[in-house]
Amino acid sequence: MAERPEGSAAEGDNRPKLSLHVPEPKFRPGDTVDFSHINVPEAGSMARPDETCDPSEMRDMAFGLVRVLGEDNQAHGAWNPKLDPDTLRKMLGHMAMTRAFDERMFRGQRQGKTSFYMKCTGEEATSVSASMALAADDMVFPSYRQQGILIQRGYPMIEMINQIYSNKGDKLKGRQLPIMYSSREHSFFTISGNLATQTPQAVGWAMASAMKGDSRIAATWVGEGSTAEGDFHSACTFATVYNAPVILNIINNQWAISSFSGFAGAERTTFAARALGYGLAGLRVDGNDALACYAAERWAANRARANAGPTLIEFFTYRAEGHSTSDDPTGYRSAQERTEWPLGDPVTRLKDHLIAIGEWDEDRQEKMDLEAAEHVKKVTKEAEANGILGHGLHHPFRTMFEDVFEELPWHLKEQSKQAIREREIKFPGGLDQ
C-alpha cells in the first residue's frame, strides 16, 4: 500500500471512519421487482414551454417526465403532437419493422451467420419517433442502438444486413463490427463503437452548419452509461458555448451491459438534469411513449432551427433485452424487470392508441407484423447471396489497405503485397485477391 499521512487510520483516533459508497441496483436475478419508487406522472400533466424560452424557465422539465399516451390509450396535454392517423401508422410500421429486423438478426448471429448483434427492443420509439421529428437531411450522429433511424429514413435493409454479415456486398468493405453502419446519403454518421465520441462531433457538425448559415441541424444519441465519458462533457460545453443547433439525446435504458444507471450517477439526479449545469434546455421524456418522443424531439428541433440553442433530452426507457449477443442479462438482473417496467412497451402502447382512436385493429397489427417478418426474411436471403461472415465471400484482400489514407503510401503498398502473397500461399491458384 502507498504511504499515507500518519495517523489517518491510527488506533485511538476518534474521528468517524469514512466509508465508500458503491452503487448497487435494487434487483438482482431472482429478486421480486417493485418499481413503485419510479415516479410516473399523469400523461398530459407537464407544461410545454415555448421552444425559444430561456433554459432557466424550464428547470422543472429536467425532473418531470413528458408523457402523452395515458392509461386510457388516448393522447393528452400540451405535448400531444396531434399527428394524423397515417403518420401514426407509419410510425408504428417502422417500429414493428425495427423489431422484426432485430429478431431476425439476433437469430442470424445465433446461427453463426455473423459475430455480433445488438437489439433495441423496448427502445424503438427513441429512434423511430425521434427521427420522424427531424428533417430527412438533418445530420444524425447515432450510438449503436439506433437502427430505427435507418429504417425510418428508408436506408435499404439489404445494406444493413450486408454490413452485419461483413460480406462482399458490405459497402463498408467488411471493416466494421456488425451494426456500425454509415450512410452519408441518409445523413447518418459512421458509428464508432467507442462510446460518446459522437456527441461532441455532432456539436462540431452543428457549429459548421451555423457557421455556413445552413438550416440543417444535428442530433446525437448516447446511452446513459456513456454520459460518464469526458466526451459528453465536451459536447455539452461546446454546445452551450456556441449555442450550437444540436440535440443531445440520452437514452436512459437503465443498463450499461451489467452496470446499472447508478454507475453513471442516476442515484443522485436525473440525466436530463445534466442540462442545468451547462445552461442547456433539458427535457425528460417517457421513452416508451412514441408520441412523447416525437413531440420532445420536434420541440428541440424547432428550438435549434430557430437559433434558440441546443437541447438535452433524456429518454427514460428500458433495455428489454441483453446489451448485445455477447451477454446474458439473466446473470445480472431480475427477469421481472422487463414485465414490471412501469412505462410498458412502446410498440404496444402506440398500437393500443391507434386502436383506441378507431384507426387500427388487432388483425391489421397481426398482418403487419407478419409482413414485416416476411420482408426481413426475404431481404436476409438476398443478403446471404453475398455471403455470411467467415465463409469466403468477403472483399478482396487489397481493400484492407485502402482508405487508411486517401493515397496508398509506400509502406502500405509493401504490406498489401505481403497480404496478397500470403493468400497465394494459403490458397494456391485462388482468385486474384
Added chain:
Amino acid sequence: MSADANTCQSNVSSGTERRLNMIEAINEALDVSMQRDDDVVVMGEDVGYFGGVFRCTAGLQEKYGKTRVFDTPINECGIIAVAVGMGAYGLRPVPEIQFADYIYPGLDQLISEAARLRYRSAAEYIAPMTVRSPFGGGIFGGQTHSQSPEAIFTHVSGLKTVIPATPYDAKGLLISCIEDNDPVIFFEPKRIYNGPFSGYYDKPVQPWKKFDASVVPEGYYKIPLGKARQVTEGEQLTILAYGTMVHVVEAVCKEKGVQADILDLRTLVPLDIEAIEASVERTGRCLIVHEATRTSGFGAELSALVTERCFYHLEAPVERVTGFDTPYPHSLEWAYFPGPVRIGEAIDKILKD
C-alpha cells in the same frame, strides 16, 4: 528528395527578399489557406482576438471574422471532436493545441475517430483536419511544456505527422497539410520559432533573418508531404533528424568538421524512405537524432528500417541520439536535451567503427 533543397546556411542575402521567422511563416500559411478556401477555419485556446500564445494566429480573426477564427473552451477532446464534426460537414478545420503536451485529452478523438473515419466509413466520411501544435523543449517549459510526442502519432494508422525545421518549409508544408484530405499532426518546434538553434543554450539566439531558410515567398506555394530535405551533403555518414535537432546536428558537424549527409525528414508519416536508403547506401553509416525520449521513439522505427533495408551497405551499427527516458526536467533541461556532447560522441563512435 525535394528539389527545392533550401538550406540554412547563413550570410547569403540579396536585400529585397522577405525574411520571416517561423511564427510569421505559419501565420502566412494560415492566411493564404483561408484566403483561398472559405472552408478553412482556425480554432483553439487563445487563437482568436489574442492571436495565440505564440502569435501564430495573430491578425487572422480581424481579417476573417469570428466564425472562421475563434477561441475554444479549454477542452482538447472537444477541440478535436468538433473538428471531426466540422470535417464531416465539409469544412477544413485547423485546430491549434496550445502545447503538444496538452494533446493527450484529445487522443481518443484523434486515434479512434479522426484517423479512422475514412477507413471505417469506406471513405464516406473523412477528417481533413490539420492539428497544429508547438512541441519540443529548450524554452524552460518543464515537463508539461516541452514534450515531443510524435511517436504516439506515427504509431497510429491513418494519421500523418509533419514537422518543419525552417520558416520556408513551415509555410509550404502547412499549406500542403491543410489541403490534404487526411488528418495531419503538424508539430512546430517552438525552440526554433524565432531562430535556428546550435545546441548551445548559453549562446544568444541567432534570428531567422540571418539565414536563407527564412526567405519566404509571398503567396501560395506547397512543399509535398513525404519528401525529405537534404540539409548538407557529405560522404562520412548519414544523419536523420527533424525539427530543432536538424539545426543542432548541422552545427555539431560544422564544429567537428564532419562531412555528413544530413536529411531533414520533414514528414515522419509518410516517410521519404527512398531518400534515406539512397543516402545510407552511399555513406554506409547512419545516425538518428531526436529530442523525444528514446524507448519506442521514432528513432527506433528509423533504425529498424535502415537495418532492414540497408544492412549490407552498413559499415557500423546504426546509432541513436535522443532525449533520456525521463520526463523533461525543468532545471536540468539542458542535461536532458540531446546536445552537442551527446551527438559528438555518437558521431565519433560511428566513424570509428
